[in-house]
Amino acid sequence: MSPVEYVSGEQNGPQRIDIENITNANKCDFCSAQCCSYITQQVDTPTTMQEFDVLLWQIAHKNIHVFKDGNGWYLLSMTRCTQLLDDNRCGIYDTRPLICREHTTSACEFDVPIDQGCDMYFQHYAEFDAYCRKRFKTWDKRIEKFEAARAKEAAKEAYKK
Ligand code: SF4
Numbered sequence: 001m002s003p004v005e006y007v008s009g010e011q012n013g014p015q016r017i018d019i020e021n022i023t024n025a026n027k028c029d030f031c032s033a034q035c036c037s038y039i040t041q042q043v044d045t046p047t048t049m050q051e052f053d054v055l056l057w058q059i060a061h062k063n064i065h066v067f068k069d070g071n072g073w074y075l076l077s078m079t080r081c082t083q084l085l086d087d088n089r090c091g092i093y094d095t096r097p098l099i100c101r102e103h104t105t106s107a108c109e110f111d112v113p114i115d116q117g118c119d120m121y122f123q124h125y126a127e128f129d130a131y132c133r134k135r136f137k138t139w140d141k142r143i144e145k146f147e148a149a150r151a152k153e154a155a156k157e158a159y160k161k
């Protein structure tokens with residue numbers, strides 16, 4: 001699996017980091033606001049081929065990832081918060097949403113990238129397609145089956161006319 005790609009802000013140049021000087025209190029100074037660079041949304045646990053096919057369609061879109069952890073399955077959208085300032089600080093810090101207030105610097109994304117600590121993490125269409133192929137022996141046949149059923153339905157409709 002390739003390392004997860006964060007979308008950087010316009011002004012984020014490379015930074016020199018002395019690891020020994022980083023603490024929970026100052027680590028945001030060295031970070032490109034990784035925790036403000038994506039959103040997640042839990043989805044119903046997929047079980048059928050059709051449900052996995054929907055996730056495959058979703059991950060086919062730019063910056064959409066899929067992961068599963070101990071709590072279930074999630075869609076992840078790699079998109080930076082519009083309230084981030086060019087220096088990676090929050091532009092609405094005093095009125096930021098509750099979920100941002102709950103987030104702490106201890107064991108945050110700076111220490112553990114989001115693709116680590118999940119049971120499974122899929123960043124690209126091909127990775128997820130390969131997983132589905134392994135999970136369902138008839139994965140590739142689903143399209144054939146779908147088209148055959150549709151042709152049958154169309155033939156039935158044509159016969160009625
Ligand atoms: S809380 Fe962690 S991930 Fe978020 S900006 Fe600070 S160091 Fe980066």
Ligand code: SF4
Nearest residue numbers: 036081083084090100
């Ligand atoms: S509102 Fe502020 S703290 Fe919350 S995600 Fe956006 S920039 Fe980050």
